[in-house]
Amino acid sequence: MNALQTPFGGFVAVSKRLTGRFAAVRDASLALAAPLTEEDCCAQSMADASPVKWHLAHTTWFFETFVLEKYEPDFRPFHPAYRVLFNSYYNGVGEKHPRPQRGMLTRPPLALVREYRSDVDQRIGKTIENHGHEPEFRGLMDLGINHEQQHQELILTDLKNLLSLNPLAPVYRAAAAQAAQSGSPLSWVGFERGMVLIGARDDQFCFDNELPRHEQYLGAYALGSRLVTNGEFLEFIEAGGYRDAGLWLSEGWNWVQNNGIVHPIYWSREGDDWREFTLAGMRALDPRVPVSHVSYFEADAYARWAGARLPTEAEWEHAAVGYPIEGNFLDDGRNHPAAAAAGEGLAQLFGDLWEWTSSSYSPYTGYRAPEGAIGEYNGKFMVNQYVLRGGSCVTPRGHIRASYRNFFPTAARWQFTGIRLARDS
Amino acid sequence: MNALQTPFGGFVAVSKRLTGRFAAVRDASLALAAPLTEEDCCAQSMADASPVKWHLAHTTWFFETFVLEKYEPDFRPFHPAYRVLFNSYYNGVGEKHPRPQRGMLTRPPLALVREYRSDVDQRIGKTIENHGHEPEFRGLMDLGINHEQQHQELILTDLKNLLSLNPLAPVYRAAAAQAAQSGSPLSWVGFERGMVLIGARDDQFCFDNELPRHEQYLGAYALGSRLVTNGEFLEFIEAGGYRDAGLWLSEGWNWVQNNGIVHPIYWSREGDDWREFTLAGMRALDPRVPVSHVSYFEADAYARWAGARLPTEAEWEHAAVGYPIEGNFLDDGRNHPAAAAAGEGLAQLFGDLWEWTSSSYSPYTGYRAPEGAIGEYNGKFMVNQYVLRGGSCVTPRGHIRASYRNFFPTAARWQFTGIRLARDS
Amino acid sequence: MNALQTPFGGFVAVSKRLTGRFAAVRDASLALAAPLTEEDCCAQSMADASPVKWHLAHTTWFFETFVLEKYEPDFRPFHPAYRVLFNSYYNGVGEKHPRPQRGMLTRPPLALVREYRSDVDQRIGKTIENHGHEPEFRGLMDLGINHEQQHQELILTDLKNLLSLNPLAPVYRAAAAQAAQSGSPLSWVGFERGMVLIGARDDQFCFDNELPRHEQYLGAYALGSRLVTNGEFLEFIEAGGYRDAGLWLSEGWNWVQNNGIVHPIYWSREGDDWREFTLAGMRALDPRVPVSHVSYFEADAYARWAGARLPTEAEWEHAAVGYPIEGNFLDDGRNHPAAAAAGEGLAQLFGDLWEWTSSSYSPYTGYRAPEGAIGEYNGKFMVNQYVLRGGSCVTPRGHIRASYRNFFPTAARWQFTGIRLARDS
């Protein structure tokens, strides 16, 4: 997901401890940048990714623009130019700095962006004192907090792409290799056909694209018990999967041919050994760990080769809704998916990797965009993208839920994306 | 639709008069080329479009490859190289000539392609004598006949694009301008919520993407009584529709900006007057006639501006299934949409223009691709394309039905595509 | 050379038989098209090349625009739209049809272009009667005749590129393979240092880029006695020439890498055997025949590999000026270079292949462009192109001379270009 693409929450989670939650999420963003130099925070690896510094500033801009400007008496922006520099796509707010040139913003320096954060944090603190009991204000704050969580995830996603381009293979944060574990075999978990309810419930925060909750009819189906592993994906490669046109969607095959794709983006080969670039540096490929950073095309081709298919987003949500939100998240500091533990039922639903579904991202029946600039672009991305579910190892734990809809174009690979198989039953 | 993309029919229409039907469809293709020179038939306007000569050869190749090669004793191809030259995308059949270079095929000359057609027609005639009673053979023949009908439509679609690039604005076939008529006002026709059956019935020919017939739940909705007109679309233009980012999907806005799009592709302006290039040459824009050759992005933006939305394909099919298949088709020789007649209910459902739906083209639950080369690519196009329904003024009358699914990418404009509005109710 | 780029001649060749010369050159153009179908004449293989029909019309447009419009009383164009359609780049004359879309001009049909030619021929005939004695008129006619000769060469050059893209490898005109001959060894012919005169003399027709005749100082040098052969170029390939960065100009190396160049454009390999596409169809590569259709980059890299260099244009002209203009030309109907005969001195200077020089195409000191539209673009191409000398096997015999300057960009390969070596001595 482009975190900037789903800003609005239709429902408001009431919290007594807004001040604390706000401070915690703001601190967490800075903590992510702690191991990084100014240079690491400034560079942009491609148009789809943004510099860490930009993420730190943009999330601040969001609070300044959508909260302070509305609630602060005698509002004055920290710096007038930041209105343009750190706007992402909100045309209703005015001009935007061109996305592919975010890496050119060597000024303001990181230190000044930190000041910008402090200043806004302080002013938000005062504003909470005056308006912290108002539902609409709290709704906006919840939105800002969730928005910042989305960008925490993007900070690591975009950073990984940047570091991967450096022949020195820099380590963002060292992490212990996973303890030896045999890996669990893939089994299938079935679901009956029938009418199901899809979409967010009305007692928690959600984004507007999860609404309205609505009925949908599902045929009988089964889901793979865990994510597809590196070892399984290697079999696909060794069986010639990337060279067999019959396994690919037509557009996917063109993509493979035109870009010379022969393995997942962060894999490389040295002699007979496969390696994988991670946020803990270059590592030997662990066959038990889920295959990550695959495009929709690769996920779809693998599923076809395996005699299966990808789940629809409704199938996924219906299956996931009864499971607790547990898993390998950003908070665990691993920043990499982990092998599934043995066990019954569906493993790895939450955390580890976003799971591609076969569902094109489109509005639920009856969807209504909110009014104003905040709602301006809510549905703007509902075309030519596919829905992903479940969060990843760089998603903050409190951010995800079963109804959460992430979305990316079919060729995107720099996200923490993985494969769960499905089949009719 | 890329006619080459939905080759297989799951059900067989039994016909006593196969020989006659085959001859009729083959003659109809040649009749389309009758007003054209060798040069008109050879040129290719862009990678998405093919030369008329190529269509005439490829449809012949289809019968030769999928019928004669299987049923003819001592089969020998008319010319071994044609196997490559006139293959469209069937990897299972072997090599393909690159699509963007079809206009380079000045050889074989048109006369030789006509010989190729005659030769295959004759051999198919004999084969019908021997196998015309066999259901499987009849199924393949029905598929070939429907495939050729799809290409008849593409012959005119592609030709229109080619002729539009010639400053001489050549006339393909003169047509009387439509008799004066006042145009009917737009009204809304409502449908109740509930479970509906979607997909082809089992008593007629269909393509495999229309199967399986399955249940789907629909909320209450209403459809516009007719297609959006040129006059209505002009209001959108004059209201600044092409310059208002708020009306467009994000990807659509990029498309508008990057390509400098300010009106439908075949429109042009001379002073205060709008003109439209048609297969009958350049004409003054008729405000009562449906707006044609709009992309998905333009259709979606117009609908948003009009306070409405595009229908889903299930909404469209459920609404259309009770209507007779009547309208302005290829057989009428007008080759251009016509103003809607006054009347009750939904007008222009069939013929006139393919209607964009908001549904991404994807497999129906339980979809299975047929075996072998014919089925090889059936589902290959089910990504990043959107479904269109109802046929157009260049669709052969007998080719269309309520369950028929056409599909194109969101930026495609050279097709005969139009806009029907929908809304929740 | 782009034939359209050097239209004006500063000096006028006086001829008693202008009518006959005009008729002969006009007939010769039609004769080149005689073996071709309407389809062959209409297609355009790439933006750099033009359809045969376009050449036939453009040369006619040239006489109509620069001769008839000036000399014909009550001048009216054959068709007003042709003024735009068949203009090449003369901004002074008005609008131009976009070059890459010349292949879209299926109308006017070839038959109408022939009528256009007849009509203009007739009117030019009458105009000669009235003005044939006037020097300025004769100068314009000489220019038109030479312009048409340039396009005769381009007709075959462009056609070869088109036919080469057809997997059927069509034969334009069958030609007997060259009689067995042993091939002559390469020797060196030396020239003293000193001041030389470069540029056209004032007693014959020339283009303005050959003027003014001027002094230039040359160091001592030697030229290879004949063109580099296919056999010699094969040695370069087999020695890894296309893979050795050290042999290439930096921009040339990028060109090789980015385009995956591994052999001359019309060569192909079948097993161990090399073949070459020619206007007489596909043939086994003859090692004694000069290597043709090489870019400046390939010529320069070969020369470096061979321990030599390319000649400057002044070196070439000084060496060639004493030789008779004999060689393998268009008039010989071979349409392919031939092996050099054994002999003394420099062989193959004229005809066979245009010879790359190391001289960037720039104005001679004191160069002045003529007035008006004819002169408008005379110097317009004097940047980023390199000079070629001597004509080729598709140049009309009477068209070439020692001072003649042709020019192409460094990556161009579709021309009949070859390599003559030089070295300091």
Next chain:
Amino acid sequence: MNALQTPFGGFVAVSKRLTGRFAAVRDASLALAAPLTEEDCCAQSMADASPVKWHLAHTTWFFETFVLEKYEPDFRPFHPAYRVLFNSYYNGVGEKHPRPQRGMLTRPPLALVREYRSDVDQRIGKTIENHGHEPEFRGLMDLGINHEQQHQELILTDLKNLLSLNPLAPVYRAAAAQAAQSGSPLSWVGFERGMVLIGARDDQFCFDNELPRHEQYLGAYALGSRLVTNGEFLEFIEAGGYRDAGLWLSEGWNWVQNNGIVHPIYWSREGDDWREFTLAGMRALDPRVPVSHVSYFEADAYARWAGARLPTEAEWEHAAVGYPIEGNFLDDGRNHPAAAAAGEGLAQLFGDLWEWTSSSYSPYTGYRAPEGAIGEYNGKFMVNQYVLRGGSCVTPRGHIRASYRNFFPTAARWQFTGIRLARDS
């Protein structure tokens, strides 16, 4: 000039104070970076430009690779990976990091690059003690010093491009606006025709492309007494110069049209006022100051509009050789061209701006590339580039001479390039 493109000097300047000269040039590079943050030093604005940090490292790599590796006993590189990371194009030395990805090198951090510099400086110091008397060693050191000076110039050139992309218009170093001065009128300084000597003399350091010194014949000509000013160039713009195809080379006109060029790259307009981005920030355009950052195409079109032409490089050198090397250089700290002072003869020959010549960059007759990796690419850039002469306001004073040949492609604008007019006389 790509500083990396002319590494070798054929002649050795003997200096007693090598240690001092080395230290001075190394310090000067660091001084240029002093006003910059780590972020400023890391970003890359386009493929043609490099980050400041990269320049600091590459110049160090040059001394390490071409001096220490040869002369240091028990040589070990500072870091093995730097061999690849900071190689520019020397294929003979091994792999290179892709040029467009230099901005991705957030590691090594600037601090480590400074350590790299210190380490190599120290080791070079020791090596001077042992080999400072050897001519070949001194030649390599001179080469390294001149190479570093070239990169000092590029540091500011590339930085200016980067800062210009920041809407904050950052100031690199404040500079007093030039004192009021009336500006000198343009006059012409003439030169007789005759044989002249071109190329470097043998008693000072030079690059190999300035050799061999050789005779050349020049016709009579005159040069403009000073550079073309902003005010004069504004007249060209206001006269429609950017919209008049007749003024442009054909390739230049395409460049103008395709890129929408309407003024020099760092100019902008605010209402009726023109502004210019400089290294001292955004400023009002001073009409007396030389127009800078123009492409060859713009320089050539302006000259044609002014009824003049650009000088050849031989004309420029012959005119300049008698003038002292005085002017507005990097050492003056202005970092911007200055208005010409009134006076006789030719002003602004050295410093201020590199002056485009009409000469394509090619080897002098008898040119020989040196052996080995250093010479590997000396002539590699002698195609499709044009020669510039005289140095600019960011060239170190001691670096320039009359025979110095800089070179850039015809569309380059980010260099400090200007226009001196010439004409035949």
